[in-house]
Amino acid sequence: MPLAPAAIMARLAALYGTPVHTPSGAPIAELVLTVLSQNTADTNSGRAFVQLLRKYPSWAAIAAAPPEELIATIQGGGLAQQKGPRIQAILRAVAERSPGWDLEFLREMPLEEARAWLRALPGVGPKTAACVLLFALGRPAMPVDTHVERVAKRLGLITPKLTAEQAHHALEALVEPADYYRFHMLLIKHGRRLCIARRPLCERCPLERDCPSSVLARSR
Numbered sequence: 001m002p003l004a005p006a007a008i009m010a011r012l013a014a015l016y017g018t019p020v021h022t023p024s025g026a027p028i029a030e031l032v033l034t035v036l037s038q039n040t041a042d043t044n045s046g047r048a049f050v051q052l053l054r055k056y057p058s059w060a061a062i063a064a065a066p067p068e069e070l071i072a073t074i075q076g077g078g079l080a081q082q083k084g085p086r087i088q089a090i091l092r093a094v095a096e097r098s099p100g101w102d103l104e105f106l107r108e109m110p111l112e113e114a115r116a117w118l119r120a121l122p123g124v125g126p127k128t129a130a131c132v133l134l135f136a137l138g139r140p141a142m143p144v145d146t147h148v149e150r151v152a153k154r155l156g157l158i159t160p161k162l163t164a165e166q167a168h169h170a171l172e173a174l175v176e177p178a179d180y181y182r183f184h185m186l187l188i189k190h191g192r193r194l195c196i197a198r199r200p201l202c203e204r205c206p207l208e209r210d211c212p213s214s215v216l217a218r219s220r
Helices: 005-016 027-037 042-055 059-064 067-073 080-097 111-119 126-136 146-154 164-174 177-193 212-219
Strands: none
Touching (some): 005 177, 126 177
């Protein structure tokens, strides 16, 4: 039997500390930052976000910027050719549906309706929608990035065949909603530091003795 999420969090918190959730800021800012963070390091996406806000005085200015100028501005964040047009398409879609780019109304909307509203934006997938809901609005949504998905599958919490979208639903059903933030942050940290994609550092892992992947590796 795999370890229960509560036991996993307890052991990881002993190693990394217990994450404390504080709202990240305006939901529209979290939305843009999450797009910038896709497939890149946090330091790079954060730097690109700062450059974006320094260059343009408003979300309207970003939406209306010449595409090549915007791409050059966020180049340091990686995949700028894809992210620049995506950000502009998202901002334009938000402006059509919520003038002023104020997404605070999602705080009071039924959760699945709020999730669907965000998912209807161009290029917004389950992880991006969950990040906005959880980090900016404090709603119970589980973002599953590559680190969370990898660690959860290695621990046997979800099956290896699940897609990233299916993993969101499976982990939301498995973890208590009040623990979504703590679970997400602890598994990300673990995935970056010890349970890395190649050659995980199992000998240093507090979950090693109960990890199905580690047990399987030792039996070979």
